[in-house]
Amino acid sequence: MTKGSLSFSTERCKACELCICFCPQGILALDTDIINVHGFHPVSVSEPEKCTGCGICALMCPDLVITVKRE
Amino acid sequence: MKIVAQKPESLTDAQFHYCPGCTHGIIHRLIAECLDEMNLRxxxxxxxxxxxxxxxxxxxxxxxxxxxxxxxxxxATGVKRMLPDRCVFTYQGDGDLASIGMGEIVHASARGEKITVIFVNNTLYGMTGGQMAPTTLLGQVTTTSPYGRTAEQAGYPIKIAELLAQNEGSAYISRMAVNSPANIRKTKKSIKKAFQTQIDRKGFSLVEILSTCPTNWGLSPIDALKWLEENMIPYYPLGEFKVKEDMQYG
Amino acid sequence: MDKVLMKGNEALAEGAVRAGCRAYFGYPITPSSEIAEYMARKYPKIGGTFLQAESELAAINMVYGAAAAGARVMTASSGPGISLKQEGISFLAEAELPCVIVNISRGGPGLGGIQPAQSDYFQATRGGGHGDYHIMVLAPAGVQEMMDLAIEAFELADKYRIPVMIMAEGTLGQMMEPVVLREQVAEFYNKPWATTGCKNRKPNIINTLHLSPDVLEQRNVHLQNKYINIKLREKRAETYMTEDADIVVVAFGIMARVARKSIMEVRKQGVKVGLIRPITLWPFPDDVVEKVSDTAKIFLSLEISMGQMVEDIKLAVNGRRPVDFYGRIGITPNPEEVSKRLLMLAAEEGLR
Known part of the structure; x- marks a missing residue:
């Protein structure tokens, strides 16, 4: 399985959850331990080792939060 | 590792002011990716x-x-006529394009103006607080159709893509949606085709994009995507309504 | 120098061409249509852009786009059409986009008539659309000036980055006079602000939205400073026999020519009358009016409108002298009735 890597511009996240909903691996979640500058719990990846780098999260993100890399 | 997805060069670093889950941001990104990939910035x-x-x-x-x-x-007509080798595009919502700007859009299309129009249809006036638009669906509740839009009182929602496809000057007209990964990919392809239509000087090009307004629809961003699929797509079918391949204008 | 017999509207259009204007966007309306027709004939031959827009709104917004692209661009219309253009003119003024807007004026309000009038004076000189702005307004008084001021209008527009209006009565648009054709303008202004594509530079943005109250105020202060600068440098007027005049007529455009004839007549009867002809309606040549008010006893605003210019004369005179008014609408006052009015005024004021 190809291996992906995600990085987040956490301050841009508005917690709309579109990436979470569409992630085929179901490995994204809002990080309730963090509140960003706009007052949202931003998205983070809970099980990074499962990411395939498919890019669907970035495709669905309206706010350019996610950069996706793939092996 | 190679980068699969990142901010395109054709977007600045400024953070979008749009509400959470509003698909304007997706559409902005798609346009910018097309400008990057087609070397048009x-x-x-x-x-x-x-x-x-x-x-x-x-x-x-x-x-x-x-x-x-x-x-x-x-x-856009004024700019393009002065600078015919530039890539001129407009980005317009449904109140702007389908209501107060109906005259301008119909005639730009009829003239075969070599511009690309990105028409974002979210069935209402978002900025002013969710008033009824010409694209508001029958039965849809907005702040100015508080009991639901009726045909008797406010007529029927306007289908812009079909309307403009009638014009001889229209060279590429499509309706897309950004409610799913597959549809987002199709939308991007369609935007590219629209820009290519302009570059090839074939005539007027427009991509209508069904978009969500979670805030004024009163829905979560996810539910808004479902609402779009279940309510908008049946009335506003997706597809290409005009693809003029052969005719060369000017 | 060779003279050519030309219609006013055509002289104006040819002046624009000689000013390097290669773009015209307009909508037909009497009595301005010959300008569009001239450009429609001319531009295909010389590589210009003529486009008949679907509406006045579209036309002025095409002007906005072409001006933003750095071109010298013009549109022409008349009263009802100029009203429709006001939205765009407000945007042009705030975006500081140079362009020339021609009003071959007719009488209103509403659809009014197609006879010459000056009743768009307020609309032209007070801004006309929404917001705190002015455009420059030039008032030719003959067919030669239709050409000369057209060229001048483009220079002023580019110099100050401001929309410039030429306001000429339908009479001037329609009448024919011999004209000396002017030289083609050869030097143009650089427009580094134009939106032409951002190759080798940062993107340019042309915008009139300022949601921050501070920025909005700064923009307005900037515009006001520009207007102050224009007022200092660009007021223009012609005077005729004002040195010894007791009665000074203030009249622009075709009315100034009527006034001259009457002044010659009335002077024969011993009444000392002079004329101030504003060439710029905005900025209004209040300096000239003020200077003449040192010696004049009374002013008469002579208009094809119901006394709109009276306000500007009164502001210039600032209470030092009375300001009377004579005007009609739909009908251009003829020299005989103006002479009669001047003689009556002289009698009332004991100036005979």
Whole structure:
């Protein structure tokens, strides 16, 4: 399985959850331990080792939060 | 590792002002990716509407103009006629384009104006607080159709893509949606085709994009995507309505 | 120098061409249509852009786009059409886009008539659309000036980055006079602000939205400073026999020519009358009016409108002299009735 890597511009996240909903691996979640500058719990990846780098999260993100890399 | 997805060069670093889950941001990104991939950023001149996308000039990393409400196609005409080798596009919402700017858009299309119009249809006026638009669906509740739009009182929602496809000057007309990964990919392809239509000087090009307004629809971003699929797509079918392959204008 | 017999509207259009204007966007309306027709004939031959827009709104917004692209661009219309253009003119003024807007004026309000009038004076000189702005307004008084001021209008527009209006009565648009054709303008202004594509530079943005109150105020202060600068440098008027005049007529455009004829007549009867002809309606040549008010006893505003210019004369005179008015609408006052009015005024004021 190809291996992906995600990085987040956490301050841009508005917690709309579109990436979470569409992630085929179901490995994204809002990080309730963090509140960003706009007052949202931003998205983070809970099980990074499962990411395939498919890019669907970035495709669905309206706010350019996610950069996706793939092996 | 190779980068699969990142901010395109044709967008600035400015953070979008759009509400959480609003798909304007997705559409901005798709346009910018097309400009990048087609190497158009330095020759692009964009025209913003009045409405939610009024501040789009802060987001696109190319020359930008702000037009009066509905007049973007006329402004784009002025720019394009002076600079025929540039890539001129307008970004307009449904109040801007389908209501107050109906005259400008119909005639830009009829003239075969070699511009590309990105028409964002979210069935209401978002910026002013969710009033009824010409695209509001029958039965849909908005702040100015509080009991649901009725045909008797407010007539029927206008189908812009079908309407403009009638015009001989229209060379590429499509309706897309950004409610799913597959549809987003199709939308991007369609935007590319529209830009290519302009580059090939075939005539007028427009991509209508069904978009969500979670805030004014009163739905979560996810539910808004479902609402779009279940309510908008049946009335506003997706597809290409005009693809003029052969005819060369001017 | 060779003279050519030309219609006013055509002389104006040819002046624009000689000023390097290669773009015209307009909508037909009497009595301005010959300008569009001239451009429609001319531009295909010389590589210009003529486009008949679907509406006045579209036309002025095409002007906005072409001006933003750095071109010298013009549109022409008349009263009802100029009203429709006001939205765009407000945007042009705030975006500081140079362009020339021609009003071959007719009588209103409403659809009014197609006879010459000056009743768009307020609309032209007070801004006309929404917001705190002015455009420059030039008032030719003959067919030669239709050409000369057209060229001048483009220079002023580019110099100050401001929309410039030429306001000429339908009479001037329609009448024919011999004209000396002017030289083609050869030097043009650089427009580094134009939206032409951002190759080798940062993107340019042309915008009129300023949501921050501070920025909005700064923009307005900037515009006001520009207007102050224009007022200092660009007021223009012609005077005729004002040195010894007791009665000074203030009249622009075709009315100034009527006034001259009357002044010659009335002077024969011993009444000392002079004329101030504003060439710039905005900025109004209040300096000239003020200077003449040192010696004049009374002013008469002579208009094809119901006394709109009276306000500007009164502001210039600032209470030092009375300001009377004579005008009609739909009907251009003829020299005989103006002479009669001047003689009556002289009698009332004991100036005979």
């Amino acid at each position: 330095e020759s692009a001149i964009g025209i913003c509407p009045v409405g939610c996308a009024v501040l789009a000039y802060n987001y696109f990393n190319c020359d930008m103009l702000e037009a009066a409400h509905g007049r973007a196609p006329a402004v």
